[in-house]
Amino acid sequence: MAVSMTEQEWRPDGETMCPYRLVLEHVTSRWGVLVLISLMDRPYRFSELRRAISDVRPVSEKMLTQTLQTLERDGMIHRDAKPVIPPRVDYSLTDLGREAAEQVRGLAEWTARRMGQVREARERYDAEKGRG
Amino acid sequence: MAVSMTEQEWRPDGETMCPYRLVLEHVTSRWGVLVLISLMDRPYRFSELRRAISDVRPVSEKMLTQTLQTLERDGMIHRDAKPVIPPRVDYSLTDLGREAAEQVRGLAEWTARRMGQVREARERYDAEKGRG
DNA sequence: CGGGATCCGAGAGGATACTG
DNA sequence: CAGTATCCTCTCGGATCCCG
Numbered sequence: 001m002a003v004s005m006t007e008q009e010w011r012p013d014g015e016t017m018c019p020y021r022l023v024l025e026h027v028t029s030r031w032g033v034l035v036l037i038s039l040m041d042r043p044y045r046f047s048e049l050r051r052a053i054s055d056v057r058p059v060s061e062k063m064l065t066q067t068l069q070t071l072e073r074d075g076m077i078h079r080d081a082k083p084v085i086p087p088r089v090d091y092s093l094t095d096l097g098r099e100a101a102e103q104v105r106g107l108a109e110w111t112a113r114r115m116g117q118v119r120e121a122r123e124r125y126d127a128e129k130g131r132g
Numbered sequence: 133m134a135v136s137m138t139e140q141e142w143r144p145d146g147e148t149m150c151p152y153r154l155v156l157e158h159v160t161s162r163w164g165v166l167v168l169i170s171l172m173d174r175p176y177r178f179s180e181l182r183r184a185i186s187d188v189r190p191v192s193e194k195m196l197t198q199t200l201q202t203l204e205r206d207g208m209i210h211r212d213a214k215p216v217i218p219p220r221v222d223y224s225l226t227d228l229g230r231e232a233a234e235q236v237r238g239l240a241e242w243t244a245r246r247m248g249q250v251r252e253a254r255e256r257y258d259a260e261k262g263r264g
Numbered sequence: 265c266g267g268g269a270t271c272c273g274a275g276a277g278g279a280t281a282c283t284g
Numbered sequence: 285c286a287g288t289a290t291c292c293t294c295t296c297g298g299a300t301c302c303c304g
Contacts, residue, residue, distance in 0.1 A: 018188060018189070019247060019251075020240065020243040020244040020247050021162075021165075021189075023243045023246075023247065023250055024160070024165065024239065024240060024243045025160075025162065027239075027243070028156070028157075028160035028239070030153075030157070030296095030297090033153075033156065045265090045266090046265075046266055046267080047265070047266080056150060057150075057153075058298095060297070060298050060299075061266080061267070062267095062268090062297075062298070062299090063296085063297060063298080065266080065267060065268085066296095066297090072257065073253065073254055073257040073258075074250050074253060074254065075249055075250055075252070075253025075254070075256075075257075081266090085265090085304090086265045086266085087265050087266050087267080087304080088265075088266090089265085089266060089267085096246060096249055096250075096253070099242070099246070100242075100246075103238065103239045103242050104239070106235065106238075107156065107159075107160070107235045107236070107239060108152065108156060110231070110232075110235050111152040111155045111156045111159070112152040114155075114228060114231070114232075115151060115152050115155065117207055117228055118155055118206050118207055118228070119151075120207070121205065121206060121207025121228070122205055122206065122207070124207075125204065125205040125207075126205075162276095162277090177285085177286090178285075178286055178287075179285065179286075190278095191277095192277070192278050192279075193286080193287070193288095194277070194278070194279090194287095194288090194289095195276085195277060195278080197286085197287065197288085198276095198277090213286090217284085217285090218284095218285045218286080219284080219285050219286050219287080220285075220286085221285085221286060221287085
């Protein structure tokens with residue numbers, strides 16, 4: 001089974017790693033970030049969400065499914081499957097998920113604001129290495 | 133070369149992905165988080181930092197080196213190599229790095245606070261699946 | 265439409281040995 | 285001590301096919 005978007009355990013003896021790190025990796029994961037931020041606007045259906053995210057970066061169905069399941073299990077996302085044909089499933093943030101999304105968005109926005117400084121730092125660094 | 137703690141480009145045409153996502157992945161990476169938070173206290177030497185982090189989770193020299201280089205290149209970390217025998221290298225946060233560390237710590241602390249709710253959500257979820 | 269199951273390549277990440 | 289270089293393993297993540 002193992003929904004594992006990341007590792008579960010790391011010690012041979014099965015002792016568990018500080019568990020919040022796993023949650024942190026879930027919400028800051030490549031697709032977790034985009035899912036959480038997208039869902040801040042409104043609920044989305046599966047394919048709809050896939051298209052929205054793919055505007056930023058193409059995501060496979062598999063990874064989107066995996067991400068949604070992991071975040072649902074962590075209590076960040078509510079999954080509402082309507083028993084109709086064709087199937088319709090709506091995803092939305094829980095209260096917990098909204099808090100997470102706000103945190104993540106904060107970090108993302110900070111990063112975006114500081115991109116200029118990061119770029120400068122990189123150019124300096126690469127120039128150093130170039131000469132040696 | 134490619135210091136790549138993560139991917140660089142993703143489109144065949146070489147068009148660059150929204151670049152801040154890379155920085156985000158650097159600072160929220162498995163080892164990036166622990167490095168940044170550790171360095172908030174004070175500067176550390178390499179092995180010293182390795183030991184400190186390994187209290188939380190064992191890190192190989194390779195991954196610590198890679199993480200430090202990536203974060204140095206992004207301008208988050210200052211590397212001070214003293215020309216002495218035996219070698220002595222001190223790592224500390226830059227102003228930019230301190231801002232990043234505060235953001236990351238905020239997210240980490242939020243996650244830690246909410247772990248109880250996450251655990252409950254997981255138990256509910258797993259119980260659902262168990263029955264069907 | 266919303267997934268599951270499977271196969272596969274690429275990169276993350278560890279262990280070890282070596283160097284200045 | 286602070287790395288570098290090499291090898292090896294394992295997981296992430298994409299592609300494809302299938303099902304209700």
